[in-house]
Amino acid sequence: MTGRDGHRAQANVVGVALLLGVAVVSLGTLTAAVGTVVEDHTARTDTARVATDLDAALGPVTTTGRNRGRVSFAEGTLRTVERDLRVLDGDGVVERVRVGALVYERPGGGRVAFLGGALVSGRGRTASLVTPLPMTASRGSAEGDSEDGDDGDGGGDAGVLVVGAARLGPTAASVSGGGTVTLRTDVRHHRTDLGTGAYRVAVETRTPVPLAESFRERGATVTTRDLDGDGLPSVVASFDGERRAYLVVHDLSLEVDG
Numbered sequence: 001m002t003g004r005d006g007h008r009a010q011a012n013v014v015g016v017a018l019l020l021g022v023a024v025v026s027l028g029t030l031t032a033a034v035g036t037v038v039e040d041h042t043a044r045t046d047t048a049r050v051a052t053d054l055d056a057a058l059g060p061v062t063t064t065g066r067n068r069g070r071v072s073f074a075e076g077t078l079r080t081v082e083r084d085l086r087v088l089d090g091d092g093v094v095e096r097v098r099v100g101a102l103v104y105e106r107p108g109g110g111r112v113a114f115l116g117g118a119l120v121s122g123r124g125r126t127a128s129l130v131t132p133l134p135m136t137a138s139r140g141s142a143e144g145d146s147e148d149g150d151d152g153d154g155g156g157d158a159g160v161l162v163v164g165a166a167r168l169g170p171t172a173a174s175v176s177g178g179g180t181v182t183l184r185t186d187v188r189h190h191r192t193d194l195g196t197g198a199y200r201v202a203v204e205t206r207t208p209v210p211l212a213e214s215f216r217e218r219g220a221t222v223t224t225r226d227l228d229g230d231g232l233p234s235v236v237a238s239f240d241g242e243r244r245a246y247l248v249v250h251d252l253s254l255e256v257d258g
Contacts, residue, residue, distance in 0.1 A: 044110070045074075046073045046074050046075065046076060046106055046110055047104075047106065047109070047110030047111070047112055047121060047122075048121075049072060049073060050071055050072075050073050050076075050078075050104045050110075050112045051112045051119060051121050051130050053069065053070060053071040053072060054071060054102065054104075054112060054114050054119060055119055055130060055131055056069055057069020057070065057071060057183045057185075058102075058114055058166070058183065058185065058252065058254075060117050060134065060164070060166035060187060060250035060252060061117065061134045061164060061166075061250060063185070063187050064187050064188070064189065065186065065187060066184070066185070066186050067184070067185045067186075067187065068182060068183065068184050068185075069182075069183045069185075070180050070181065070182055070183070071104070071180070071181045071183060072179070072180045072181075073104065073106070073178055073179075074178045075106055075107065075177070075178045076104055076105055076106035076107065076110070076176070076178070077104070077105050077174065077175065077176045078102065078103070078104045078173075078174070078175045078176075078181055078256070079102075079103055079172075079173060079174035079175070080100055080101065080102055080103075080168060080171075080172050080173050080174070080254075080256070081100065081101050081103055082098065082100060082101075083098075083099055083100055083101045083115055083116070083203075083204045083205065083232075084096055084097065084098055084099065084202075084203075084204045084228075084234075085097045085099045085116050085163075085165045085201070085202070085203050085204070086201070086202040086203075086227065086234070087163055087194065087199060087200070087201055087202075087245065087247055088199065088200040088201075088202060088236075089197045089198060089199055089200070090197070090198060094194055094199070095192065095194065095247050097116075097165045097167055097247075097249055098167065099115065099116040099165050099166060099167045099168065100167065100168040100169070101113050101114060101115040101116075101168070101205075102114040102168060102254070102256075110122075111123050111127075111207075112130075113205075113206070113207065114166075114168075115203070115205060116133055116164075116165050116166050116203055117131070117133055117134040117164055117165065117166035117250065118131055118132055118133045118203075118211065118214075119131035120205070120207050120210055120211070122207070123207065124207070124209075125209050127207035127209055127210050128210055129210035129211070129213070129214055132214045133164065133203070133211070133214065134164030134165075134166070134248075134250070135161075135162060135163050135164055135201070135218070136160065136161070136162040137159075137160075137161050137162075137218045137219060137220070137239055137243070138159050138160050138161075139159045139219075139241065158196045158241070158242040158243055158244050159241060159242070159243040159244070160243055160244050160245075160246070161199055161201075161239055161243040161244070161245040161246070162245075162246045162248060163201055163245070163246070163247050163248070164248045164250060165247065165248070165249050165250065166250045166252060167249055167250065167251050167252060168252050168254040169251065169252055169253045169254045169255075171254065171255060171256075173254075173255075173256035175256060175258035179258075181256060181257065181258055182256075182257040183254060183255075183256060183257075184254070184255040184256075184257065185252045185253060185254055185255075186252075186253040187250060187251065187252055187253070188250075188251045188253070189248060189249070189250055189251075190248070190249045190251065191246055191247070191248045191249075192246065192247045192248075192249075193244075193245075193246055194245040194246060194247055195244070195245065196242055196243065196244045196245070197242060197243070197245065198238075198239070198240075198241065198242060198243070199239055199243060199245050200236055200237060200238045200239070201215075201220075201236070201237045201239075202225075202227055202234040202235065202236040202237075203234060203235050204227075204232050204233070204234045205232075205233070205234070205235060206232070208224050208233055208235045211235045212224065212235050212237075215235065215237035218237075219239070219240075220237035220238055220239050221237070221238045221240070222235060222236065222237050222238075223236045223238075224236065
């Protein structure tokens with residue numbers, strides 16, 4: 001084939017090749033986009049499922065004795081980490097509770113943490129509070145305001161502050177991969193009367209924003225500080241005025257079976 005017909009044929013071949021190339025690139029882009037959407041959906045599903053499962057399995061205030069719950073996820077790691085909750089007055093630390101935290105992390109995305117009785121979902125400034133800390137703060141009469149149902153013996157007009165602290169226990173755990181993990185607890189409750197004074201509550205956390213917002217909603221003034229120099233910030237909530245304070249430790253004695 002020569003002349004004009006030959007040039008036309010070559011142009012047709014080149015055009016078809018270009019169209020095929022564009023189609024292949026488009027299909028590749030579409031496949032990648034679909035894969036990203038599926039991965040994002042799976043990550044959100046995993047995170048939501050873990051938050052729901054942890055909320056159901058760990059009920060530090062409402063349960064006593066031996067209990068068992070399950071947590072399921074397709075991918076990621078569920079592990080315990082060290083965290084402290086402190087109650088402070090004008091002289092310094094009154095009580096320090098090594099509450100620990102149970103943290104689920106999915107590669108490239110979701111995070112859920114059970115900390116001191118609170119449940120936090122997400123990372124950084126986008127994290128949100130699923131379940132607040134088991135704490136009560138009130139002004140005036142202490143009557144009928146304590147977190148564990150006590151009628152607030154004493155305290156008069158000083159008001160009441162009841163700090164609940166869910167302590168996981170001394171056993172460390174880490175489970176990676178996917179599947180179903182069994183959480184076993186043996187819950188015991190211990191209450192300490194701290195007396196009347198001006199108190200602050202400090203909680204170590206990697207996600208300070210939702211805890212800070214929760215404290216502010218309870219009338220506290222909030223700052224963020226590294227109290228012990230370990231690089232991990234604490235949300236510090238200061239409550240104005242004199243209050244009769246109680247610390248209620250909920251010992252979970254948590255065991256994690258992968």
